Amino acid sequence: MLELSDLELVVFDKDGTLSIPKGGARFVQNPKDQVLLKGVSERLAELTASGLKLAIASNQGGVSAGFKRLEDAILEMDYAMHLAGINHGVFCPEMNGGKAFAIEPRSEANGQNTSMPFELLSGGHCTWLSHQISLDDSGEGVWRKPCSGMIDYLCRFYKVDPGKCLFVGDMGSDQKAAENAGAKFAWADDYFGTAL
Numbered sequence: 001m002l003e004l005s006d007l008e009l010v011v012f013d014k015d016g017t018l019s020i021p022k023g024g025a026r027f028v029q030n031p032k033d034q035v036l037l038k039g040v041s042e043r044l045a046e047l048t049a050s051g052l053k054l055a056i057a058s059n060q061g062g063v064s065a066g067f068k069r070l071e072d073a074i075l076e077m078d079y080a081m082h083l084a085g086i087n088h089g090v091f092c093p094e095m096n097g098g099k100a101f102a103i104e105p106r107s108e109a110n111g112q113n114t115s116m117p118f119e120l121l122s123g124g125h126c127t128w129l130s131h132q133i134s135l136d137d138s139g140e141g142v143w144r145k146p147c148s149g150m151i152d153y154l155c156r157f158y159k160v161d162p163g164k165c166l167f168v169g170d171m172g173s174d175q176k177a178a179e180n181a182g183a184k185f186a187w188a189d190d191y192f193g194t195a196l
């Protein structure tokens with residue numbers, strides 16, 4: 001059993017873990033087409049009260065596949081962060097995993113790599129900064145799960161040992177990403193108490 005005291009950081013996959021499309025489509029159709037899954041709000045409130053750092057790490061390959069623009073992915077992350085009350089999100093918009101972006105509070109982003117700031121779009125909840133992120137030792141294609149780049153980045157950002165990081169997801173690629181990062185893993189339906 002995972003004890004909260006063993007953890008410092010909990011990172012969540014987004015789609016199918018925290019939220020699903022509100023309108024019932026398979027994929028999110030626009031940034032606000034998202035609703036939190038059952039049990040998520042309650043669990044996140046407990047975690048927030050316990051003082052753990054929380055973040056979202058999402059594959060957004062639909063950008064490079066041409067289904068959405070990068071700006072849409074930023075707004076989609078922003079809206080999910082707003083729903084979940086989580087103020088740090090990282091996403092990889094490329095199927096080859098070559099780039100990732102972070103959406104984080106301006107105060108926390110200070111001093112980080114802000115070399116590619118985005119002009120945030122009207123309609124978002126962002127009071128935070130979105131920018132491309134890097135890992136000093138990153139090679140090509142490290143970002144998209146099952147690679148561990150997004151989890152590595154968040155552990156380094158918060159100076160948390162990966163062994164004190166839990167990743168919660170709903171796909172084999174999530175489980176593998178946690179394993180590759182040296183982080184703990186939990187299945188979303190177990191974690192939110194919705195497993196049958």
Ligand SMILES: [Mg+2]
Nearest residue numbers: 013015016170
């Ligand atoms: Mg998922």
